[in-house]
Amino acid sequence: MQNPYTLHTLDNGLRIVIEKMPTVRSAAAGFLVRTGARDETPDVAGISHFLEHMVFKGTAKRSWQDITADFDRLGSSYNAYTSEDRTIFYGWVRRNDIVKQIALLADMMRPALPPDEFDMERNVILEEIAMAKDQHDHVAFDFLQEKVFAGHPLAWPILGYEETVRALTRDQMWNYMQRRYSPENILFVVAGQVDEKEIIAAAETHCGDWTQAECRTDRTVPEIHAGVDVLRTGQFQQQFVALTLPACGASDKDAETAAAVSTILGGENSRFYWNIVQAGISPRAGAYHLDYADTGVLILYGACNPENVETLVEAMRKEAKLICTERVKDIEVDRVKTRQRTSLAVESEAPYYRLTQLMDDMEYRGGPRTVDAMLADVDAITVDSISAYLERFPADAEGHLASVGPRQWPNGA
Amino acid sequence: MPDTTHETLPCGIEYAVMPLPDRHIASFHIRVLAGTAEEETARLGVAQIVEETITKGTAKRSGRELSDAFDAIGAGCNSGTGRETSTYSCTVLPGHFERALALHAEFLKTPTFPQDAVEVNVALAKQELIGLEDDAHALADRLLDRRAWGPILGRHPLGEKETLDRITRNEVEAHWRKHYHGGRILLSVAGDVDPKLVSDHLQSAFEGFGDPDAAGREAFPTEFQPGRFHQHKDLQQQQIGIGWPAVNAKHDRFPTQQVLLGILSGGMGARLFTEVREKQGLVYWVSAWQETPRDHGMLFLGASTTPERCDQTYKTLLREVDRLSEDLTQDELDRAKTGIIASQETKGDSTRSRCSELCNDLFFYGEPIPMEDKIARIDAVKIDDIKAYLDAYPRDKLCVVTVGPRELAANGKG
Numbered sequence: 001m002q003n004p005y006t007l008h009t010l011d012n013g014l015r016i017v018i019e020k021m022p023t024v025r026s027a028a029a030g031f032l033v034r035t036g037a038r039d040e041t042p043d044v045a046g047i048s049h050f051l052e053h054m055v056f057k058g059t060a061k062r063s064w065q066d067i068t069a070d071f072d073r074l075g076s077s078y079n080a081y082t083s084e085d086r087t088i089f090y091g092w093v094r095r096n097d098i099v100k101q102i103a104l105l106a107d108m109m110r111p112a113l114p115p116d117e118f119d120m121e122r123n124v125i126l127e128e129i130a131m132a133k134d135q136h137d138h139v140a141f142d143f144l145q146e147k148v149f150a151g152h153p154l155a156w157p158i159l160g161y162e163e164t165v166r167a168l169t170r171d172q173m174w175n176y177m178q179r180r181y182s183p184e185n186i187l188f189v190v191a192g193q194v195d196e197k198e199i200i201a202a203a204e205t206h207c208g209d210w211t212q213a214e215c216r217t218d219r220t221v222p223e224i225h226a227g228v229d230v231l232r233t234g235q236f237q238q239q240f241v242a243l244t245l246p247a248c249g250a251s252d253k254d255a256e257t258a259a260a261v262s263t264i265l266g267g268e269n270s271r272f273y274w275n276i277v278q279a280g281i282s283p284r285a286g287a288y289h290l291d292y293a294d295t296g297v298l299i300l301y302g303a304c305n306p307e308n309v310e311t312l313v314e315a316m317r318k319e320a321k322l323i324c325t326e327r328v329k330d331i332e333v334d335r336v337k338t339r340q341r342t343s344l345a346v347e348s349e350a351p352y353y354r355l356t357q358l359m360d361d362m363e364y365r366g367g368p369r370t371v372d373a374m375l376a377d378v379d380a381i382t383v384d385s386i387s388a389y390l391e392r393f394p395a396d397a398e399g400h401l402a403s404v405g406p407r408q409w410p411n412g413a
Numbered sequence: 414m415p416d417t418t419h420e421t422l423p424c425g426i427e428y429a430v431m432p433l434p435d436r437h438i439a440s441f442h443i444r445v446l447a448g449t450a451e452e453e454t455a456r457l458g459v460a461q462i463v464e465e466t467i468t469k470g471t472a473k474r475s476g477r478e479l480s481d482a483f484d485a486i487g488a489g490c491n492s493g494t495g496r497e498t499s500t501y502s503c504t505v506l507p508g509h510f511e512r513a514l515a516l517h518a519e520f521l522k523t524p525t526f527p528q529d530a531v532e533v534n535v536a537l538a539k540q541e542l543i544g545l546e547d548d549a550h551a552l553a554d555r556l557l558d559r560r561a562w563g564p565i566l567g568r569h570p571l572g573e574k575e576t577l578d579r580i581t582r583n584e585v586e587a588h589w590r591k592h593y594h595g596g597r598i599l600l601s602v603a604g605d606v607d608p609k610l611v612s613d614h615l616q617s618a619f620e621g622f623g624d625p626d627a628a629g630r631e632a633f634p635t636e637f638q639p640g641r642f643h644q645h646k647d648l649q650q651q652q653i654g655i656g657w658p659a660v661n662a663k664h665d666r667f668p669t670q671q672v673l674l675g676i677l678s679g680g681m682g683a684r685l686f687t688e689v690r691e692k693q694g695l696v697y698w699v700s701a702w703q704e705t706p707r708d709h710g711m712l713f714l715g716a717s718t719t720p721e722r723c724d725q726t727y728k729t730l731l732r733e734v735d736r737l738s739e740d741l742t743q744d745e746l747d748r749a750k751t752g753i754i755a756s757q758e759t760k761g762d763s764t765r766s767r768c769s770e771l772c773n774d775l776f777f778y779g780e781p782i783p784m785e786d787k788i789a790r791i792d793a794v795k796i797d798d799i800k801a802y803l804d805a806y807p808r809d810k811l812c813v814v815t816v817g818p819r820e821l822a823a824n825g826k827g
């Protein structure tokens with residue numbers, strides 16, 4: 001199969017990756033800015049996410065009304081999101097509109113941060129924080145991260161705290177943006193039925209004059225804390241519990257194996273599904289490999305009626321122990337592989353689906369992988385490689401237990 | 414529409430096939446006309462229990478063996494329970510299409526509904542009902558549905574605690590026996606498939622599947638309950654939901670309604686996002702949407718905001734709908750139409766999306782509708798159509814639901 005990728009770097013350091021998808025009728029473009037909650041200092045917690053909102057609020061050329069109207073005139077499916085280590089902006093359009101989409105997104109990467117809009121948008125963020133506080137899962141995962149990564153920027157919520165968001169100034173955001181939105185800290189990705197020369201020319205036109213700024217990323221590897229932490233709250237009726245264990249990071253050679261472990265434990269047709277959900281212990285129980293380039297954790301979680309929580313945690317620990325003490329079955333490994341083949345075929349149909357995968361490959365694996373290379377990585381997972389991985393990162397370690405709900409459990413009633 | 418076929422099998426299954434030869438996957442989507450509206454009043458929740466347990470054992474296989482059989486071919490399967498239909502969809506590599514279809518026929522035709530699986534899934538549904546109380550947004554939706562649609566179409570798939578208590582294995586089997594047969598099934602196929610082979614596979618897989626006579630196509634009654642309803646809950650935000658009757662998907666004015674929704678809530682440039690969020694900073698989430706059971710339609714507005722802003726948010730939501738009659742511009746109209754049309758075209762790259770839309774066509778219109786026709790109907794909508802629509806469907810009676818720390822102020826509609 002011909003390599004569908006084109007890689008290019010502009011003189012100012014902006015890296016570009018393009019995937020040609022000849023059979024589709026659409027195209028998607030996205031900017032990944034390598035900045036997120038883990039790049040913040042405690043006094044400005046939430047600034048990356050707030051800035052993501054402000055990117056839509058006006059540039060030197062466009063008011064916020066122009067930006068939204070221009071997106072809508074293209075009929076674009078567009079959005080943005082912020083995580084601990086990246087901020088992403090994307091748009092998915094009909095193939096003939098991709099250059100206009102790039103022009104718009106590129107303009108937004110140099111936002112003007114209008115002062116009036118800054119104050120108005122602060123209200124929107126405060127509403128988003130209030131909304132998150134009403135969501136059990138959101139409260140529980142924020143609590144878990146706060147405790148597991150205590151003392152490290154990964155412990156801070158992406159949305160920030162009400163106090164820090166209220167206190168943020170436009171000048172602080174302007175300074176942050178000047179450093180973090182420097183072109184060598186940005187990755188530009190396009191996928192779809194496109195002409196790579198046309199895309200590179202569009203990038204030159206719309207991003208070529210971006211000037212570099214000193215942008216140091218001093219990310220440190222966090223300590224992953226063990227222990228027990230309880231957030232007792234009468235706000236929710238169910239108890240949410242999560243066991244968090246050290247795992248490999250996304251750039252690790254074993255990243256695919258780590259994902260397979262969480263799928264075998266807590267994905268579809270998994271051990272958790274049959275032995276916890278279909279045993280009637282919890283309607284929602286699963287496993288999740290949360291990873292960043294340099295670190296990761298395996299999270300085993302579930303929510304249930306408070307009186308069932310001991311049974312739920314015991315069942316999760318039992319499965320975590322079994323996967324370490326008894327070799328996984330061939331059928332479980334094969335299941336991961338066959339599913340992945342279908343997923344890749346589905347993903348290869350729609351440009352928007354390809355953006356995230358390409359961004360992950362560029363950020364974590366040093367370059368884009370062809371479908372054949374991705375399949376080869378999955379095929380390399382074996383019963384033995386899983387056993388070796390679980391010796392490296394034992395799932396039956398004590399780990400960290402977070403409990404959020406009406407019961408003061410396990411430290412209390 | 415490229416060579417789409419539309420047939421009915423001798424067993425009663427109505428199906429359509431859209432060959433897309435340049436794709437690398439094949440999808441099928443099944444709608445069984447056996448949703449919550451078909452439940453007995455005393456057994457609310459049974460439709461979802463059937464959907465959850467129908468794969469937990471067949472005449473040939475245990476539930477685990479069935480799951481393993483699907484995994485052996487890498488099938489991506491989904492299912493769900495709605496008002497009028499239970500859906501089962503599947504995506505596989507083309508070489509596994511026949512096997513995936515045969516496995517679906519196996520569980521749809523010969524489920525065993527093991528006693529323990531039924532008991533467990535009833536118990537899980539009760540836990541999920543409690544979990545619903547922890548999700549303010551879902552809770553508000555549930556209350557709004559009940560009051561906007563009435564006791565039949567306003568049912569929640571999870572049922573009620575009291576009705577779940579009455580569901581036994583026999584009740585589950587009875588619901589399946591009554592509603593799962595050829596005459597109640599609509600099926601669509603899209604992707605890299607040969608229509609003739611698909612027809613042969615369907616014939617052999619579903620042969621003799623119960624009563625072939627078409628059934629389950631009658632309209633269900635609605636009972637719109639105007640007025641304001643508040644449920645107190647100690648939350649950070651107030652959930653607001655507003656609904657009023659609108660047109661169904663077959664109505665001549667349906668394309669106008671789609672465009673109207675696009676103007677209100679199609680993108681970030683749409684009116685609600687612009688006025689409620691961007692200009693006034695009242696909310697993070699605001700939306701307008703429609704729900705269209707086959708013979709009915711309802712429009713909804715929703716937002717969540719902190720209690721001190723809820724009256725202003727409520728007022729602004731309604732004002733924005735009224736304002737459409739006063740100052741709608743051609744540019745706004747064009748943007749909304751472009752959004753709908755472009756979305757059809759970009760999502761058309763997804764085989765799964767094409768397949769599910771094809772099944773929707775069978776359900777709503779009784780035949781496949783070419784994408785070009787749908788686009789032409791949207792494209793034909795004019796400003797005067799929007800104004801005429803708003804005149805024809807006044808919002809003088811509203812169903813308003815709030816969940817949160819305080820009620821809305823006394824003045825205003827609803």
